[in-house]
Amino acid sequence: MPAIDPGQPIPLYFQLKTLLREEILSGRYGPGERLPTEHSLCAQYGISRTPVNRALSELAEEGVIIRHRRRGTFVNPHWLSRQPDERELRVVVPDGPWEAQVREAAPQGVRINAAAVSLVDLHQALTRALAEGRGPDLAMLDSVWVPEFADAGFLWPLEELDRGWLEAEYEQDFLEPFVTAHRYEGRTLAVQAEADVAGLWYSRRHLEAVGADPPGRWDDLFELGRALARLDRGFRHPIALPGGSTAGETTSYCLLALLASNGVSVLAPEGVTLASPATVDALELLRRLVDEGLASSEVVVYEWDRPIRLLAQGHAAISFGGSYESRILADAAGLPVAKLWDRFGFASMPSGPRGTGATLAGGMVYCILRQAANADLAMRLLERLASRDALAAMARSTAQIPPRRSAVALVAGDAPLLSATAEMLRHAIVRPATPGYARVSAQLQALVEAVLTGRLEPQAAAVRAADMIGAITGLPVLATEPMPQG
Numbered sequence: 001m002p003a004i005d006p007g008q009p010i011p012l013y014f015q016l017k018t019l020l021r022e023e024i025l026s027g028r029y030g031p032g033e034r035l036p037t038e039h040s041l042c043a044q045y046g047i048s049r050t051p052v053n054r055a056l057s058e059l060a061e062e063g064v065i066i067r068h069r070r071r072g073t074f075v076n077p078h079w080l081s082r083q084p085d086e087r088e089l090r091v092v093v094p095d096g097p098w099e100a101q102v103r104e105a106a107p108q109g110v111r112i113n114a115a116a117v118s119l120v121d122l123h124q125a126l127t128r129a130l131a132e133g134r135g136p137d138l139a140m141l142d143s144v145w146v147p148e149f150a151d152a153g154f155l156w157p158l159e160e161l162d163r164g165w166l167e168a169e170y171e172q173d174f175l176e177p178f179v180t181a182h183r184y185e186g187r188t189l190a191v192q193a194e195a196d197v198a199g200l201w202y203s204r205r206h207l208e209a210v211g212a213d214p215p216g217r218w219d220d221l222f223e224l225g226r227a228l229a230r231l232d233r234g235f236r237h238p239i240a241l242p243g244g245s246t247a248g249e250t251t252s253y254c255l256l257a258l259l260a261s262n263g264v265s266v267l268a269p270e271g272v273t274l275a276s277p278a279t280v281d282a283l284e285l286l287r288r289l290v291d292e293g294l295a296s297s298e299v300v301v302y303e304w305d306r307p308i309r310l311l312a313q314g315h316a317a318i319s320f321g322g323s324y325e326s327r328i329l330a331d332a333a334g335l336p337v338a339k340l341w342d343r344f345g346f347a348s349m350p351s352g353p354r355g356t357g358a359t360l361a362g363g364m365v366y367c368i369l370r371q372a373a374n375a376d377l378a379m380r381l382l383e384r385l386a387s388r389d390a391l392a393a394m395a396r397s398t399a400q401i402p403p404r405r406s407a408v409a410l411v412a413g414d415a416p417l418l419s420a421t422a423e424m425l426r427h428a429i430v431r432p433a434t435p436g437y438a439r440v441s442a443q444l445q446a447l448v449e450a451v452l453t454g455r456l457e458p459q460a461a462a463v464r465a466a467d468m469i470g471a472i473t474g475l476p477v478l479a480t481e482p483m484p485q486g
Contacts, residue, residue, distance in 0.1 A: 004019065004045045006047075011051070012047050013050075013052070013054040013055045016045060016051060016052060017055040020035070020055065020059060020064075020065075021059065024064065024065075024079075024080075025080075031075055031076075032077045033075050034072050035056075035073045035075065037072065038052050060073075061128075063076055063078075063079055063125070063128050063129060063132065063134075064079050066117055068095065069118060076115055077114070077115050078113065078115050078129065087110050087111060087377070088110070088112075089106070089110055089113065089374055089377055089378055090136040090138075091113070091114045091136055091137065091381075092114075092117060092129070092136045092138075092139040092140065093115075093116055093139070093140045094116065094117060094119040094122050094364070095116050095118050095119065096116075097394070097397055098116070098364075099114045099116045101385065101390070101394060102114055102138075102385065105381060105385045105387075105390055106381060107380050107381060107384065110377060110381070122140075123145060126139055126141070126149075130152075130371060133371065135369040135371030136372070137368065137369065137375065138366060138367070138372070138378040139369060140193060140364045140365065140366060141190065141365050141367055142364060142365075143178075143181070143190065143192065143364065143365045143431075144249075144433075144437050145437070145438075146181075146182055146184065146189055146367070147435045147437065148435040148437060149189075149367065151184075153370060154371075155367050155368070155369065155370060156367075156369065156370050156372060156375055157188065158170075158187075158189065161368065161375060162379050162383065165379075165383055166188055169386075170188070170191065170386075173388075173406055174191070174192060174403055175404065175408075175425055177429065177430050178195065182365060189367060190365035190366065190367045191366045191367075191382060191386050192363055192364075192403035193364045193365055193385070193386070194363045194364055194391075194394060194395070194401065194402065194403065195362075195363040195401040195402070195403045196322045196323040196362055196363050196400060197257075197322065197323050197348075197360065197361050197362075197401070197421050197424045197428055198253055198254055198321070198323075198349060198359055198361075198362075199257065199321075199322070199346055199347055199348050199421075200215070200318055200319070200320060200321075200347050200349065200350070201308060201311055201321055201329065201345070202311075202317060202318045202344065202345050203311060203344060204342075204343055204344060205343070206228060206231065206317035207224070207345075209231055210224070210227040210231065212227060216351065217351050217352075217353075218261075218262075218285055218350050218351070221239075222289075222294070224318070225289070225294035225318070226292075226294070228318070229294060231317075234314055235310075235315045235316050235317065236293075236296070237293060237294060237316065238294060238318060239289055239294045239316060239317070239318045239319075240295065240296075240299070240307035240308075240311060240315075240316040240318070240319045240320070241254060241289070241299055241302075241307055242299065242306070242307055243286070243302060243449065243452050244299070244300035244301065244302070244445060244448060244452070245445040245446065246300070246303060247304040247445075248304055248441075249304070250304035250321070251304075251444070252431075252444040252445055253431070254320045254322075255282075255444050255447070255448055256360050256432075257359050257360035258282045258285070258286070258349055259274075259279060260355070260358040260359060260360055261350060261351050261355045261358060261359065262278045262279075262282050262351075262352025262353065262354050263354045263355040263356070263358075264276060264278045264279050264282065266432045266440070266444070266469065267432040267433075267434060267440075267469070267473065267475065268478070270475075270476075271475045271476040271478040272466050272470045272473065272476070272477045273478050274462060274465060274469060275462050275463050275466035275479065276479075278355075279458075280458045280459050280462055281353065283448075283458035283461060284458050286448065286451060287454075290452055297452070299452065300452050300453055307319040307320060308321050308325045308332070311329065312329050312333040313332065313333075323399070323400070323401065323421045324362075324363070324400060326346075326417060327398060327399060329344060337398075340417060341416045345420075348424050356427075357427055358428065358429055360430070360431065361424075361428035361430055363400070363401075363403070366385060366386065368382065388406045388410065389410075391404055392407040392411050395407065395411045395418055396411055396415065401418060401421050401425065402418075402422075434473050436472045436473055439472045440469050440473070443468045443469050443472070444465065447461050447464075447465040
């Protein structure tokens with residue numbers, strides 16, 4: 001076994017990094033194979049955890065390996081060169097059921113080389129691979145990344161691969177607002193893989209205990225929260241929500257839904273529309289929830305899945321979130337997904353005083369990359385993944401909304417959660433379509449944080465966020481109507 005020599009002037013981490021790279025190239029650890037744990041590598045080479053961790057971190061940054069929380073470290077199957085003349089499709093998907101679905105949908109005679117990456121690392125993994133010229137054939141993206149990847153020229157217009165399928169199936173059967181949302185400069189660059197909506201998860205038994213229905217208006221939310229706070233049911237704060245940058249995109253997702261429920265959009269084609277009295281209303285609502293003790297002041301440091309886990313554990317009765325959290329809620333509550341609707345419900349975001357009950361829709365999409373070695377074959381795979389039956393099967397296994405009407409019709413009768421959330425899509429908007437969305441989202445998270453910590457008053461925070469988003473997008477800040485004084 002090759003040894004690591006502490007007496008050499010070469011740093012220990014670099015010796016280990018070089019050794020592991022050579023072992024991967026030699027085939028000792030094959031594509032997708034698991035590497036020894038950090039503890040095992042420490043014992044094997046007689047070194048401390050610090051150089052081991054640095055070696056693995058740098059290999060991960062270089063795309064040689066993929067690290068999965070709680071699962072281990074694996075050789076990136078896409079790092080090694082493709083074999084010539086091989087019918088292989090390289091696919092990048094997030095952790096979860098997606099790899100199995102891709103393999104099941106693969107055309108006969110096609111080898112699937114799939115790399116599953118944690119969702120929090122997916123954007124970085126894809127951009128790194130593309131920058132190094134080893135982009136996959138097909139990838140799953142968060143739908144909000146499409147403008148960014150399109151603007152960079154990374155995505156293949158699907159009209160060039162199969163216009164007939166787009167006109168006969170995609171445009172006829174897939175749900176709005178997704179068809180329009182995934183066109184960029186008149187070209188279709190993504191196909192929705194699954195859909196989710198933002199809203200309120202709630203405990204049925206807690207609402208029954210106070211004789212209340214899910215809130216339809218903001219005032220109803222406060223009345224319900226106060227009634228729940230009077231219950232002696234093991235929670236100090238009945239409402240849980242993501243409240244800052246620690247929760248990342250989940251904070252933005254919930255804020256955008258709350259803004260939509262009061263008639264607010266962040267961006268319009270002509271400029272930034274965030275700085276409005278309706279935005280101030282929404283921020284004041286969030287601040288009141290904390291001030292009245294209905295939500296904890298600690299929401300600003302919640303991880304993205306903390307609110308839904310508080311609900312699952314009975315430490316909250318209502319959780320702001322998305323329908324995509326159904327499996328997390330079921331697992332944390334010790335329930336099969338099929339039984340989730342018996343104990344928990346999901347409702348649209350309550351309507352604000354200036355709103356009409358709109359909500360927010362998102363989800364993951366399939367894209368074919370410009371660097372694809374087998375674009376036509378990738379399109380065949382995409383069409384099989386997006387078929388009615390495949391999307392219906394996905395919905396049954398994940399409780400995510402299938403993005404085409406015929407698939408919704410197949411599953412709605414035997415899945416109340418899917419039926420309820422699919423109905424919400426009728427009044428849904430999507431997140432701001434801009435190549436700079438990641439930076440826009442960061443400003444929205446900072447906006448919530450500033451208000452909930454009291455660092456800025458809602459009006460000042462809204463104006464500041466609008467100015468920052470204007471600088472990011474290059475759009476002017478529009479005054480939709482006079483801001484409140486004081």
